[in-house]
Amino acid sequence: MHPAATDTTRGTVIRADRLAFHPEGPCQVACAVGPHLGARTIRLDVVRIPAGATWKRPSGTAEENVAVVFQGTGQATSGRHRRPIAAADAVYAPTGDDCELTADRDAPLTAYVWTSRLLPGRPRATAPRRFTSLWDTTAQLTGFTGTGQAAPPARTATMNFLFWPGTGSPQLCLHCGVMQPGEYFSVHVHPHSEEAFIAFEGSGQLHLDGRWIDAEAGDVLYAPPGVPHGTRHPAQDAAAPRFVTCGGPTPFDPMLYERAGLSSEVI
Structure with a gap:
């Protein structure tokens, strides 16, 4: 890598x-x-x-x-x-x-x-x-195909929304991406937000500005506004442990909630 x-x-x-x-x-x-x-x-x-x-x-x-x-x-x-x-x-x-x-x-x-x-x-x-x-599944984004910077993957991961406008967070958010082998959280950009997230569990890869980088639990990704990023679990063995990330864009990006069919209004 x-x-x-x-x-x-x-x-x-x-x-x-x-x-x-x-x-x-x-x-x-x-x-x-x-x-x-x-x-x-x-x-x-x-x-x-x-x-x-x-x-x-x-x-x-x-x-x-x-x-x-x-x-x-x-x-x-x-x-x-x-x-x-x-x-x-x-x-x-x-x-x-x-x-x-x-x-x-x-x-x-x-x-x-x-x-x-x-x-x-x-x-x-x-x-x-x-x-x-991180395992709260009350509000989720599934089937996310990115924002056009890369071809959409065949298998998309699930993202849990944990702290977000729907829980009363006006700017900071926390999301958890759970990837089984072969799943991606598609490459995307946040035009006005800085992204900071960590690899929380397992091994996988982080995408940053056109490159896939191997990652282990505890590693951190930082992407400034407009820089493409994403995650994937490239393992071929279906029995391999899952790859989990957590973090999110700051300020929160309404696009993610719109894709999930949720309001981005702070409640």
């Missing part, structure tokens, strides 16, 4: 083993996507929390946070709301609310955290969804 891009104006793939961590209190944090890649609306951090420790991101009046547990168990707080969490659980902290993650006493916790400053004019929900799981 081709190596990851070095010209970050066209996006890049960041390998999990190449992340540079720095201390933040008792925790270790690596900025995978942010201004160093030219990102203007999205930041994606990887947070390692030691057993029994707490990581907290205070939210400003115009900032949203979404956290996905990659490994471990613990507790999550979104504003005044608190829940137990485990791998594949997700937390949304709307503007003005803190996002806090605490690892259980017997093991560390690793989470990926998306952060965005709310753009002017974005509405705010009064009772947004705060907790969910």
Whole structure:
């Protein structure tokens, strides 16, 4: 496969083993996507929390946070709301609310955290969804054939909508793509959104600007506005483990919800 891009104006793939961590209190944090890649609306951090420790991101009046547990168990707080969490659980902290993650006493916790400053004019929900799981199938996109940058595949993957306008998220979103062997989430572009997503489970390939790149769990893709991207599970063995990704465009792209026959109005 081709190596990851070095010209970050066209996006890049960041390998999990190449992340540079720095201390933040008792925790270790690596900025995978942010201004160093030219990102203007999205930041994606990887947070390692030691057993029994707490990581907290205070939210400003115009900032949203979404956290996905990659490994471990613990507790999550979104504003005044608190829940137990485990791998594949997700937390949304709307503007003005803190996002806090605490690892259980017997093991560390690793989470990926998306952060965005709310753009002017974005509405705010009064009772947004705060907790969910990557496996929530309540709202989905199936049969997605892309936006014309590549020929549509024969087998399309399924995308779960987890945090999106229909759950009260005005800008940040979280989607989960579940691919069985031979399935694609078709190549597409977001004209006005930055895309940041991770390979969450299994092995597969990420498309970035005309290239397919091998990916393992923990790897990150960043695509600026207008840069083609997608995912696929190229395995030929039908019994191979699934390939799962999660993340999404920021600000959310109404096109995805329109393709699913859903409203993109914030509720």
